[in-house]
Amino acid sequence: MHPAFSVIFLTTLTGVGQGLFLALYAAELGAAFDLLTVQHGQRFFAAGSALSLAFLAAGLLASFFHLGRPERAWRSAAMWRTSWLSREVIALPAFMAAVFAYGGAHYLGFGGTLTLGATGALLCFALFICTGMIYACLKFLQEWATPLTVINFILLGCASGFSFAAAFAAMTGSALVAVLVEWAVALTLAALCARAASLIRNSRIRPHSSLQTAIGIKHPRIAQKAQGFMGGSFNTREFFHGRAPTLLRAVKWGFLVLVFPLPVVLLLAGLALASAPLLALAFGVQYLGLVAERWFFFAQGNHPQNLYYQAIS
Amino acid sequence: MTQLALVIDLNVCVGCHACVTSCKEWNTSGEAGFLSDDNPYDRDPTGTFFNRVQTFEVGEFPDTQTVHFPKSCLHCEDPPCVPVCPTGASYKRAEDGIVLVDYDKCIGCKYCAWACPYGVREIDEHQKVMKKCTLCVDRIYDKNLPEAERKPACVQACPTSARLYGDIHDPESVVSKAIRDNGGYALMPEWGTHPANHYLPRRKTGMRIHEDELERAANPLKIDGLLPKPGVKEPALDDVTSW
Numbered sequence: 177m178h179p180a181f182s183v184i185f186l187t188t189l190t191g192v193g194q195g196l197f198l199a200l201y202a203a204e205l206g207a208a209f210d211l212l213t214v215q216h217g218q219r220f221f222a223a224g225s226a227l228s229l230a231f232l233a234a235g236l237l238a239s240f241f242h243l244g245r246p247e248r249a250w251r252s253a254a255m256w257r258t259s260w261l262s263r264e265v266i267a268l269p270a271f272m273a274a275v276f277a278y279g280g281a282h283y284l285g286f287g288g289t290l291t292l293g294a295t296g297a298l299l300c301f302a303l304f305i306c307t308g309m310i311y312a313c314l315k316f317l318q319e320w321a322t323p324l325t326v327i328n329f330i331l332l333g334c335a336s337g338f339s340f341a342a343a344f345a346a347m348t349g350s351a352l353v354a355v356l357v358e359w360a361v362a363l364t365l366a367a368l369c370a371r372a373a374s375l376i377r378n379s380r381i382r383p384h385s386s387l388q389t390a391i392g393i394k395h396p397r398i399a400q401k402a403q404g405f406m407g408g409s410f411n412t413r414e415f416f417h418g419r420a421p422t423l424l425r426a427v428k429w430g431f432l433v434l435v436f437p438l439p440v441v442l443l444l445a446g447l448a449l450a451s452a453p454l455l456a457l458a459f460g461v462q463y464l465g466l467v468a469e470r471w472f473f474f475a476q477g478n479h480p481q482n483l484y485y486q487a488i489s
Numbered sequence: 490m491t492q493l494a495l496v497i498d499l500n501v502c503v504g505c506h507a508c509v510t511s512c513k514e515w516n517t518s519g520e521a522g523f524l525s526d527d528n529p530y531d532r533d534p535t536g537t538f539f540n541r542v543q544t545f546e547v548g549e550f551p552d553t554q555t556v557h558f559p560k561s562c563l564h565c566e567d568p569p570c571v572p573v574c575p576t577g578a579s580y581k582r583a584e585d586g587i588v589l590v591d592y593d594k595c596i597g598c599k600y601c602a603w604a605c606p607y608g609v610r611e612i613d614e615h616q617k618v619m620k621k622c623t624l625c626v627d628r629i630y631d632k633n634l635p636e637a638e639r640k641p642a643c644v645q646a647c648p649t650s651a652r653l654y655g656d657i658h659d660p661e662s663v664v665s666k667a668i669r670d671n672g673g674y675a676l677m678p679e680w681g682t683h684p685a686n687h688y689l690p691r692r693k694t695g696m697r698i699h700e701d702e703l704e705r706a707a708n709p710l711k712i713d714g715l716l717p718k719p720g721v722k723e724p725a726l727d728d729v730t731s732w
Contacts, residue, residue, distance in 0.1 A: 177603070244597020244617025251576040251594055258572035261600050265575060313573070316606045316680050384679045385606065387545075391558050392674045392688055395547045401555070404509070404541030407534040410611040414602060480677065481608025484543060484560060 177317075178414050179474035182242035186235045187307055188336070188466045190268065191329065193231030194300045195337015196344075197275050199359070200224045201293040203341075203352050208290055213351040218282045220350055221289070225279025227344065228337075232272050260313055264306035271299040304330045317477045318381050324374040328473075331367035332435070336466055338363050339439055339459040346452035357447040357455070361440050364462070368436040371469070375428070378476060385480040400487040412485050417475035427472045434465025492566060492586035493624055494657045494685035495644065496664040496673055497559050500692045501651040504542055504557030511646030512540040512561075512622075519627050521592060525615040537613045539622040540643055554691060559652070561643070562609045562622035563676060563684030564588050570601040570610065579619070586658075586685060587626055592618045606680050657685055 200221055206212035240246040249265075256262045274296035281289045308326030315321045338360035345352045387398045403412075417424070439462040446454030516539055517524040526536030540561040547554040564581075568588050571579050578594035579601045581587070590601075590610075595618035602610040602619060610621045625641035628634065638645060644654040655664035664687070667673060673687035704711070 242598060244599075244612065245595065248576070248594070248596045251578075252596055252598070253575070255572075255575050255577045259575045259600075261573065261598065262575035310600070314569075314604055316569075316677075317603070385677050389677050389679055391545060391556070392676055392690070393545070393547055393556065397547070397549050399546045400543065401546050402544040404506075404543045404560070405534075405538075407528070409535055410537070410602070410614075411608045414599065414612075415608065479603070479608070480606045480680075484608055 177474045177477040177479055178417055179471045180242055182238050182240075184467055184470040184474070185238035186242070187329065188463065188470055189231050189235035189238060190303070190307065191333025191466070192336045192340055192463065193228045193235065193275075194271070194304060195334040195363075196224060196228040196231065196340050197271075197278070197296060197300055197337070198334060199338045199341035199356060200228070201278070201297050202359070203356070204289065204293060206355070212355060217348070217350070218285060220345075220348055220352075222279045222283035223348070224341065224344060225275050225282065227340075228275050229272060229279065232268065232275065236268060236272075260306050260309040264303065264310060267299060267303040267306045271296065271303045274299050301330070304333060311473075311477075316385065316480050318383065319378045319476050319478060320473075322374065322377060324370060324377065327370045328367065328374055331363060331370050332466060332469065335360060335363040335367045335435075335439075336459065336462050339443060339455075339462050342443060342446075343452060343455035343459045346446070346450075346455045353450075353455070354447060357443050360458075361443055364436055364440055364443075371432075371435075383478065383480070385483060387483050387486075390480070390483040400484075402489045403485050403487060406489055411481060415479040415482055415485075419475065424472065424475060427468050427475070431465045431468035431472060434461055435469055436465075438462075439465070490586070490658050491584065491656045492564070492658045492685050493629070493655070494564055494586075494664060494687065495561070495624070495641070496653040496655075496657075496667050496687045496689060498651045498653070498667070498671075498689040499556055499558065500689060501649045502542075502557045502559060502647075503649055503651075504544055504555075505648065506542050507646045507648055508559055508643035508652060509538065509540050509542055511642045513538055515625060515628065515642035516623070521623075521627070522616060524620065525613050527614065535614075537611045537620050539609075539611075539620070556691065559643075560607070560609060561686070562588060562624075563607060563682070563686040564622075564624060566683035566685055567681060568605075569680070569682055570605045573600050573604040575600070585656075587624045588621070589623055589626065590619050590621060592616070592620075595619050606677055606682065607684075657687070 203212060243249055252262055252265045256266055278289060278292045278296050281292055305326055308329040311320040312325040338356060342353055342356035342360050345356050388394060439458045442454055442458035442461060446458055524537040528534045543558045543560060545556045545558055547556055564587055568581055571581050576594045576596055578591045580589060582589060597612060597617040599612055610619050613620050629639050631639060640654045644652045653664050653667055655662040657664050659665060667689060668687045671689045673689050675684040675687055
């Protein structure tokens with residue numbers, strides 16, 4: 177598939193926002209059960225929620241650039257009974273409202289933040305599932321049609337969100353830095369396992385469709401001689417990344433380094449040296465890697481319609 | 490239930506693209522608006538089409554077959570493009586099974602094109618909405634047209650009658666009979682989309698002649714092995730008249 181940067185930024189930015197919110201709520205939950213240092217500064221949660229909201233809003237904004245007719249975007253909530261995209265369109269604003277309420281309750285010192293946070297966490301996972309299922313439900317895009325797609329969206333979003341939370345905690349002088357770094361490292365390693373699993377799975381895929389099933393002719397040797405037009409079309413632009421295999425390989429190894437080992441080293445170094453800039457760098461590197469990861473995710477999707485567009489003339 | 494569909498006979502299609510141009514002409518002039526083109530007379534022309542004719546070579550020289558393969562929306566009975574549409578702009582009509590896009594509701598997110606394994610949906614780069622074959626829904630029910638012309642523009646244009654049109658749920662329709670009698674098949678059956686459009690395969694008219702049809706097994710000459718010729722001592726026909 178042709179990777180669209182609007183969707184790359186939508187999925188990565190909302191992932192950070194979701195992970196950041198989960199980090200905040202996990203910290204509060206840990207404190208409530210006396211597992212963690214109690215955060216007295218309500219401003220930590222309020223500011224964290226605001227940052228999470230900012231990430232989510234940026235993702236939402238990016239999504240509009242994907243639409244041909246953004247002024248009609250409101251219509252996209254209509255078909256939630258059948259469409260995962262429609263469900264995402266509902267889940268994202270609902271989750272943003274929950275984060276707003278959670279941050280607001282902290283800022284104003286209202287009680288019930290644990291309940292609000294629980295609602296937010298539920299909506300957060302609903303959003304993760306909707307986002308992942310948009311791609312995982314397309315069964316003939318075999319690279320995407322796996323539960324690993326949803327798991328990767330969750331783990332990678334959480335990893336980047338927790339990395340950001342660690343940097344944020346360090347900058348605000350919170351005592352949570354150590355535990356957040358530990359969580360960020362653990363989630364990054366878990367994400368590495370899941371992403372590696374999906375890469376291995378995808379390298380072994382045998383396509384269900386072939387030129388034989390595409391045109392229904394039983395012969396081992398079929399060659400396309402004309403695709404019906406000499407110039408390009410939507411079909412030749414939208415469904416293929418148009419890059420050399422070497423670039424694809426470079427992006428793959430690039431994101432494998434940028435998303436997983438490098439941030440882990442930077443996070444641990446930042447913790448050991450008590451350096452907030454290093455933690456921020458860890459998040460920055462990981463986010464850059466995630467953009468490459470999402471680009472590769474889209475580029476790797478091999479759409480069966482490409483079988484009909486293999487030779488111009 | 491009616492399911493209107495096309496049946497395309499690959500045995501007859503000569504790849505002339507008349508269906509493509511006729512489709513484009515009708516559908517770019519309709520009330521639903523034009524089908525945009527860019528650089529139509531320039532380098533890298535590109536545009537929105539509902540119908541394409543592709544060409545495949547089957548086999549290896551010298552034993553090859555050239556197959557011209559028209560491709561448009563198959564109006565699947567279980568269309569994967571419809572449930573994914575977030576706005577409900579993509580829909581399948583209950584009354585005749587035509588899959589349509591409501592251009593006034595479409596937000597141009599392209600998700601339906603991703604969800605179609607056949608690549609028959611094309612976005613209009615200027616109107617920014619998804620477009621696809623309508624089976625000339627604005628033609629087939631038009632009472633102002635003579636009855637013979639109430640069929641899709643591509644069917645009307647085909648000079649070799651490679652395109653048949655009708656209700657595949659009616660067992661007596663021309664399309665049902667064609668599918669039944671000539672081995673009509675659906676594309677990419679592995680995805681369970683149940684395309685309504687069918688294709689008729691290439692057919693070679695052959696005749697099987699058995700040995701015993703060339704030389705009659707019951708020929709009495711074959712049985713005793715004797716030819717009815719006169720013996721050597723017998724007078725030949727030339728100089729004998731009594732024979």
